[in-house]
Amino acid sequence: MRIHWATRSKNEMKPAFRPYLISAALLLGALVLSVAVGSVFISPAALLTILASQATAAPLPDWVPASFATIIFSLRLPRTILMALTGAALAGSGTAYQGLFRNPLADPFLIGVASGAGLGAVIAMSVHYPYTTLGLLTIPVAAFTGGAATILIVYELARVRRTLPTTNLILAGVAVSSFATAGSSFLMINGTGELRRALVWMLGGSTLSGWLPVVALLPYAAVGLGALLLMGHSLNVLQFGDEQAHQLGLPVERVRLVIVIAATLATASAVAFSGIIGFVGLVVPHILRLVWGGDYRRLLPLSILGGASFLLTADVLARVILSPQDLPVGIITALVGAPFFLWVLRRAKQQNFW
Amino acid sequence: MLEIKSLSISYGTRPVLHNISFELAVGTILAVIGPNGAGKTTLVRAITGFVLVQSGQILVQGRDINRLSAPERARQIAVVPQARQLPPAFTAWETVLLGRTPHLNWLGQTSPRDEEIVRQVMQRTATIDLAERPVGELSGGEQQRLLLARALAQAAPILLMDEPTSHLDLQFQFSLLEEVRSLARHDRLAVLVVLHDLNLVARYADRVALLVEGRLRALGSTGEVLTNELLSEAYHIPLEVLHAGKGGLPYIIPAFR
Numbered sequence: 001m002r003i004h005w006a007t008r009s010k011n012e013m014k015p016a017f018r019p020y021l022i023s024a025a026l027l028l029g030a031l032v033l034s035v036a037v038g039s040v041f042i043s044p045a046a047l048l049t050i051l052a053s054q055a056t057a058a059p060l061p062d063w064v065p066a067s068f069a070t071i072i073f074s075l076r077l078p079r080t081i082l083m084a085l086t087g088a089a090l091a092g093s094g095t096a097y098q099g100l101f102r103n104p105l106a107d108p109f110l111i112g113v114a115s116g117a118g119l120g121a122v123i124a125m126s127v128h129y130p131y132t133t134l135g136l137l138t139i140p141v142a143a144f145t146g147g148a149a150t151i152l153i154v155y156e157l158a159r160v161r162r163t164l165p166t167t168n169l170i171l172a173g174v175a176v177s178s179f180a181t182a183g184s185s186f187l188m189i190n191g192t193g194e195l196r197r198a199l200v201w202m203l204g205g206s207t208l209s210g211w212l213p214v215v216a217l218l219p220y221a222a223v224g225l226g227a228l229l230l231m232g233h234s235l236n237v238l239q240f241g242d243e244q245a246h247q248l249g250l251p252v253e254r255v256r257l258v259i260v261i262a263a264t265l266a267t268a269s270a271v272a273f274s275g276i277i278g279f280v281g282l283v284v285p286h287i288l289r290l291v292w293g294g295d296y297r298r299l300l301p302l303s304i305l306g307g308a309s310f311l312l313t314a315d316v317l318a319r320v321i322l323s324p325q326d327l328p329v330g331i332i333t334a335l336v337g338a339p340f341f342l343w344v345l346r347r348a349k350q351q352n353f354w
Numbered sequence: 355m356l357e358i359k360s361l362s363i364s365y366g367t368r369p370v371l372h373n374i375s376f377e378l379a380v381g382t383i384l385a386v387i388g389p390n391g392a393g394k395t396t397l398v399r400a401i402t403g404f405v406l407v408q409s410g411q412i413l414v415q416g417r418d419i420n421r422l423s424a425p426e427r428a429r430q431i432a433v434v435p436q437a438r439q440l441p442p443a444f445t446a447w448e449t450v451l452l453g454r455t456p457h458l459n460w461l462g463q464t465s466p467r468d469e470e471i472v473r474q475v476m477q478r479t480a481t482i483d484l485a486e487r488p489v490g491e492l493s494g495g496e497q498q499r500l501l502l503a504r505a506l507a508q509a510a511p512i513l514l515m516d517e518p519t520s521h522l523d524l525q526f527q528f529s530l531l532e533e534v535r536s537l538a539r540h541d542r543l544a545v546l547v548v549l550h551d552l553n554l555v556a557r558y559a560d561r562v563a564l565l566v567e568g569r570l571r572a573l574g575s576t577g578e579v580l581t582n583e584l585l586s587e588a589y590h591i592p593l594e595v596l597h598a599g600k601g602g603l604p605y606i607i608p609a610f611r
Contacts, residue, residue, distance in 0.1 A: 005536070011582070075393070102441075102456075104386070105486060176531070230368075230460075230461060232462070233455075233458070233460075233461060233462020234460075236444070236452060236462070237452055237455055239441035239443075240440065240452070241439065243404055243435070244433075244435055246403070246404050246424070247402050247404070247428065247431075247432070247433040247451065248404065248428055248454060248455040248504075248507075248508070249424045249425040249426075249427065249428025249429065249455050249456030250424060250457065251423070251424040251425075252424075289443065293443060293444075293445075294441065294443030294444055295444070295448060297462070346484060
């Protein structure tokens with residue numbers, strides 16, 4: 001006896017550029033908005049004129065005040081780029097942690113990596129606050145060490161053999177995170193006046209201005225995010241669990257190690273200069289996954305673009321809400337992110353959709 | 355060709371497999387049977403290298419399984435796992451395409467050839483209509499066929515199946531095993547299948563390995579292993595083997611009321 005299954009032809013899978021175009025457009029809008037908004041409003045037209053005159057070395061037309069160029073190049077632009085890189089790093093690493101732990105609630109902040117990186121950074125600052133370029137460049141290294149130690153501890157605490165239940169992960173993250181935050185607070189209050197500035201930094205407010213933090217952050221963020229972008233396929237395979245990933249020919253342990261290091265490096269670079277900003281790595285990949293699906297080869301680049309847009313927008317809000325005073329941007333992301341977190345938790349509980 | 359030589363494995367101090375030896379020949383179906391906890395799943399895990407071989411050897415085409423790289427191993431051995439907890443967000447197509455993983459570079463870039471292979475195996479397993487559906491929406495039976503398709507996309511000469519019929523209704527149990535038989539006969543795959551249903555074993559297996567408490571209690575043709583004495587002893591209930599139907603296939607029924 002032969003039993004045949006009925007078959008029909010299937011539709012083609014088309015490569016989709018649309019999500020990238022939309023994300024890039026949103027990011028461009030957020031960049032322009034971030035440069036425009038502040039104590040003085042700088043219109044996109046003025047921005048373009050200034051950029052063009054800078055590129056061609058032509059003099060500025062009369063309708064653009066010369067002070068605008070100074071504001072843009074020494075204040076707005078570095079802050080904008082710092083925020084964009086920070087958002088990209090947090091959302092990219094959040095996506096990677098979610099994929100690695102197969103857990104929709106893994107976020108660099110919630111699983112404690114951000115606070116651990118923060119403690120590492122504060123320890124480095126307490127030894128020598130970065131007056132020098134070299135001092136500044138070493139902060140991400142200290143942050144990475146703190147973040148890496150944290151994730152090892154959290155993973156070991158939360159793990160039940162080869163699985164990582166959501167509640168365990170979050171509880172372990174909260175506990176280790178509280179400890180790291182307390183350690184940071186102690187060092188800061190105990191420390192010199194310079195370290196007190198770090199309190200603002202801890203809440204996710206950038207205290208260093210100018211191009212120096214951008215230059216210091218860029219190499220770490222680029223290496224971390226660049227490595228993550230190569231891991232999309234591996235993250236897809238990991239979604240089937242360690243055993244199936246192994247059966248499909250993935251060198252599971254090696255791949256996990258690369259992802260953990262790259263994601264922690266990206267988180268650490270963000271924390272080192274922008275402080276502890278929560279929920280970006282939770283909200284952004286989650287929304288993008290709902291809209292564009294779960295393929296990590298697409299989700300990673302989209303999250304990196306989306307994270308930049310998200311944090312830029314939050315930073316603009318932080319600048320206008322109590323204008324002329326700046327709010328730490330971490331307050332805005334927590335106000336948006338914490339309710340979102342509860343919603344995701346409920347969803348995850350209801351349908352066990354992971 | 356797969357050779358298992360004096361394989362022993364313990365979890366901690368508890369021995370799970372003890373001195374197992376057998377060969378899996380090209381073009382044949384070997385059914386592994388035995389009561390729960392006999393070590394069947396551990397055997398599958400050992401052959402895929404997911405559980406380390408503690409003593410003995412597992413050879414694939416003459417090469418030690420522990421000396422193969424992960425992609426090399428997956429190009430030789432494909433596994434159809436039990437269908438549970440598949441990531442629901444992927445589409446059926448994406449899921450089967452991941453079967454090409456051991457043939458891809460480390461970026462996982464797929465070529466038109468990979469897609470053609472996926473299309474073929476999805477047609478063969480009647481999953482092509484499901485291609486764009488998210489896996490979370492599919493029934494257990496559909497997911498099981500998808501896992502067969504993914505294993506076939508690996509294009510490995512050795513196919514391991516761990517209770518592939520457990521989520522299938524009667525019709526699909528037969529169609530799946532008909533397909534597996536055709537894979538063995540026509541595509542010359544070497545198939546090792548863990549099965550609970552002894553009547554399916556009787557119908558489809560070329561050889562049978564009976565595992566009891568981690569030991570290979572019997573190995574041979576269906577006629578040699580599916581006997582009153584061996585089965586009743588292994589499962590601790592009286593079983594009777596009848597020969598009925600066309601060709602006198604053995605049927606196993608409980609011999610008590």
